[in-house]
Amino acid sequence: MTVSTWTTAAAGVFALLLVLAGMAKLVAPVEFPRTAGRVLPPSWSTRHPRFVAQSGRLTAVVELVAAPVVAAGGVIGAGVACVLSVVFGGAVFLARRRGASCGCWGSLSPGQAGGAEIGRAVVLVAMTGAALAGRLAGAAPEWRPATALAAVALCGTLVAAGHVGGRLISSPGKPRTRAGRRRPVVGFLLAAPPERPVAALGRPLWPVRNHRTLRRWQADGRVRTELARLGMPQLAWRRAVVYEHGAERRALINGEGVQLVVSEVAAEGQRTLRCRATRRP
Secondary structure: OOHHHHHHHHHHHHHHHHHHHHHHHHHOOOHHHHHHHHHOOHHHHHHOHHHHHOHHHHHHHHHHHHHHHHHOOHHHHHHHHHHHHHHHHHHHHHHHHOOOOOOOOHHHOOOOOOHHHHHHHHHHHHHHHHHHHHHHOOOOOOOOHHHHHHHHHHHHHHHHHHHHHHHHOOOOOOOOOHHHHOOOHHHHHHOOOOOOOOOOOOEEOOHHHHHHHHHHHHHOHHHHHHHHOOOOOOEOHHHOOOEEEOOEEEEEEEEOOEEEEEEEEEEOOEEEEEEEEEEOO
């Protein structure tokens, strides 16, 4: 196989991973923000709660937009793949250092980031780096049967790297057990989201719906009456995030020494809103 064959296969594999990872984040937008809240500095969750809540969807958009650029080949596509793989690898190492999940690889990473995640990240960085070097050396995209075989070999290398990494490096506070290392290969290739309970708050609303819902609540008479009971305190409505769990929407809006909890349930075409404002230290 030629250098062009391997670089093209690497681009195709990485583009496929981007598509699957982006789709998984759109299907399960709660998992990635959990990880972002643990990995990012604590101040981010306080100062930029909407950004953290939407980080899964934002990352998914970046991955889905970058996928065709990477698949198209060329120096630009290889450069984008190399940058994204380095960012991904850095996130994995940071997550392991802080004892958190990296929110990656779907059902393969439901616990703390460990050797399996590090092994796959290292191989991805090496794979995209070699592809970039090949493109800079003049290797052109080459789609033929040998490219598909090379792509299968690279996927096998990624799976093997996860198993080897899981044997050599354990996540902080988690022993190297066979049960912790062995995950379905199909789940890896399909990037299936973890089968875990949805967060108690549910899924964050998309930004436009989030804004409209908060505006409606802010003008609601029941909310105004509840706030009047505490002297109409100023609340940080612009930072609030509305979560949807089934037919219910919930939000916690903070203010100076005050918290407002709003819950709205839709049933039979009608919305029932409940709210409670309390003072906090």
